[in-house]
Amino acid sequence: MGVEIYYFSGSGNSLVVARDVSTKLNAKMTPIMSVLNQERIESEADIIGMVFPIYDFQPPEFMTRFISKIKNIQSKYLFALCTYGITPGQSLKHLEKTIKSFGGHLSLGFAVEMPQNGLGSGKITKIQQEKMFGNWKARADGICEDIENRKNKKIETSILFFNLLKTQKIRLIPVFLKFLYQVSFKGLDSLAFTSDENCTGCGTCQQICTQNNIQLVNHKPSWSNHCINCFACLNWCPNKAIHPGDADLSIKNYHHPEVKISDMILK
Ligand SMILES: Cc1cc2nc3c(=O)[nH]c(=O)nc-3n(C[C@H](O)[C@H](O)[C@H](O)COP(=O)(O)O)c2cc1C
Known part of the structure; x- marks a missing residue:
């Protein structure tokens, strides 16, 4: 077996x-x-x-x-x-x-x-x-x-x-309402990933993306259009520099504490 x-x-x-x-x-x-x-x-x-x-x-x-x-x-x-x-x-x-x-x-x-x-x-x-x-x-x-x-x-x-x-996740409802508002009035594109001034161009996001959807252009990430929305780029960014648009959707960098980035990257 x-x-x-x-x-x-x-x-x-x-x-x-x-x-x-x-x-x-x-x-x-x-x-x-x-x-x-x-x-x-x-x-x-x-x-x-x-x-x-x-x-x-x-x-x-x-x-x-x-x-x-x-x-x-x-x-x-x-x-x-x-x-x-x-x-x-x-x-x-x-x-x-x-x-x-x-x-x-x-x-x-x-x-x-x-x-x-x-x-x-x-x-x-x-x-x-x-x-x-x-x-x-x-x-x-x-x-x-x-x-x-x-x-x-x-x-x-x-x-x-x-x-x-x-x-007790009822308290997440305001976040979802904000999300719905953002998508309805500003469109889904307003939540596209961007990097801010904390980005050092380290390339972690490019390495972690299983879809090869991120390229570094002038030392900054640039996303193509085959994202599967796994949020790995955002969650593993060592500088917390990646955000889905500028809406405040209570997102913080999270990854499971027992997992190292080297466990995640496909060899
Ligand atoms: C884009 C996206 C959508 C999600 N949708 C749901 C959902 O509909 N229901 C849910 O319970 N969790 C949802 N989640 C949470 C994830 O399923 C959950 O955190 C999961 O454990 C992540 O697993 P991973 O660390 O292996 O990627 C979503 C996460 C993301 C990034």
Whole structure:
């Protein structure tokens, strides 16, 4: 029995989850971006895991492309772990449907709460972060046991409003209203990434971007148009010099404390 875990992570949360599960299950870890451009994704493992963040209450768009390329998906035991900052909503149900449409079956789907790494990240306290990390560590063994025993369980989902109340994230609502106002009246382009005078042209953003979407022009980052919005450039900037436009959306640089930048950069 072999296990392979494919993962994507912008600020390290999903990387930590993938790494913890891999260590416990002695699994091979493969970054999704390192195989996504292959015609077919072939794995010798009979258990395949997927670990990724939630964007806009969905799995990232590239997950559909990834799933469509898995060879012999119908013969694999599949599990998924998404990490989320606010609420996972129906994301894992969407993933289950996508997998089904390509002939596979998602046996386990777990949603792991982690610090928010986008809008409103500045509102999450250190104590809340530590609590989330502790909750994950406490769940990890049970999840790995389910995977080893090839269990089939109900895919985890949540109802947005109840979840906001339960986790006290209701206080993020003003940030989302500001975001909606900005997008409605100034357009999405007003939130395009820019760098400020603290930028030293160190090139970290260019190195961390898995999409090769950033070039340094006159020692300043310049973004092309194939951004997947993972916020890695902003979150890993050593000078906190990158912002999505000039709106105050309570975003602070965040990355998981157990992850180093060298763990993130695709070799
Ligand atoms: C552009 C963007 C959109 C996001 N949308 C959601 C969302 O809809 N629901 C949610 O719970 N978290 C959302 N998040 C938070 C991330 O899913 C969460 O912080 C995740 O753990 C990040 O994982 P990573 O460090 O592996 O990239 C979003 C983050 C970003 C950058």
